[in-house]
Amino acid sequence: MSARSDASEVVVIGGGIAGVATAYYLARAGVPVVLCEKGRVAGEQSSRNWGWIRKQGRDPRELPAIILALRLWEELAEAVDEDIGWRRSGIAYLAESEAELARHAAWLPHAQAHQLDTRLLSLAETDALLGQEARRFKGALFTASDARAEPGLAVPALARAATAQGADIRERCAVRALDLQAGRVAGVITEHGRIVCRAAVLAGGAWSALFLRHHRVELPQLKVKASVQRTTPGPLITETAVGASRAAFRRRQDGGYTLARSGAVTFDITPAALRHFRAFLPALREKWGEMKLRIGRPFVDELTTAASWAVDRPTPFERTRVLDPALDHAVLDQVIRDAAVLFPQLQGVRPVKRWAGMIDVTPDEIPVLGTVDGLPGLLIATGFSGHGFGIGPAAGYLTAQLAMGKTPLVDLHPFRFTRFREGDVTRFG
């Protein structure tokens, strides 16, 4: 380890959307901030996602934050001065049966409570949206003001904007541990040395729980793997991002489609899964049918990954610079076949690139934002449970407010860390 020592007000751990947005808002407010990313900015979930930015269908506890996030996205799209694919082109959830339509309709009262423009599309409106006369779908839940952006472009552009505001963003710089003095954060220990700081923000995505375990703090957070593909350019069906139970698509800036299936995830049983089995049981039960459960290599890998390590030697964060899991070709092949039936305009498209991402989930599938009991000086922004791209700018904005000692614009009580200990982990839906 080099002897380089450094100082800043705040150190952000993790260069996904949550960390980068936090650094951006701190830098914009004139607060000195260093962001350490073990691999590359947005190398993990934040570039691998579908790019949907939605209020629709959310857990109502997240609505104030996602409403704020859409406002911030609008501003950021202007501020970054690059085309990041931001479009308010709407989101639609299709229903193939009356029962599915009723399930979608059950969300309308939440939309009304927040004066959202969400509504049900009639059969004819749904056909018009899809350029079909098939009457295949019974209707759709639709929010015109929901949006999309290109994940691979948006977060790196935001990182450049943060740098322009004065943030110091360091790639290939793993944080090995917090530097605790008299029981509170006095700095962080990176692979390149120590950085003294007043506060640290843990925005480590799928790695946050492991990082905290080193400090004997247990965060119930598991990982599920989801596979995605982008296709050759195809005819424009609609600019709206569209989800059906067997296939979901989003028009890309390059004229192709990001095509995948919601819920088609692989869950590896690991020691952490066993530790948190009770907390995650309700979520597991609901997703049982869709989810592939496996026990294999990840179990052994996790078992052999020490939860505690010497800070003067390479740690698990340096051994896996970018989490790049093996993808599920069978699921993606099936999605291509299903999409061709559901949306005949997609019959000619072919996959160009496929990838997978590890989604970090909490038992109640809402994030953890705020302080961490027992580790004063540490803030956390993690656990976005598969929908953190959309809400990311708000997570960063609110975390930056906390780091500056301000009252956050949105009540963060539902996202407090202590809810797991309190047993207040009700899932929505």
Ligand SMILES: Cc1cc2nc3c(=O)[nH]c(=O)nc-3n(C[C@H](O)[C@H](O)[C@H](O)COP(=O)(O)OP(=O)(O)OC[C@H]3O[C@@H](n4cnc5c(N)ncnc54)[C@H](O)[C@@H]3O)c2cc1C
């Ligand atoms: C296939 C897929 C589809 C999705 N679709 C959507 C969607 O359409 N809409 C939506 O809103 N969300 C979606 N999501 C979820 C969304 O991508 C995530 O919730 C969001 O990107 C999480 O951001 P993050 O910053 O918390 O984590 P990440 O983007 O995972 O970033 C965490 C970063 O922290 C770094 N790190 C970890 N530990 C350390 C350390 N010790 N030192 C230094 N760096 C460290 C990692 O290298 C990583 O880059 C999807 C996710 C996937 C995988």
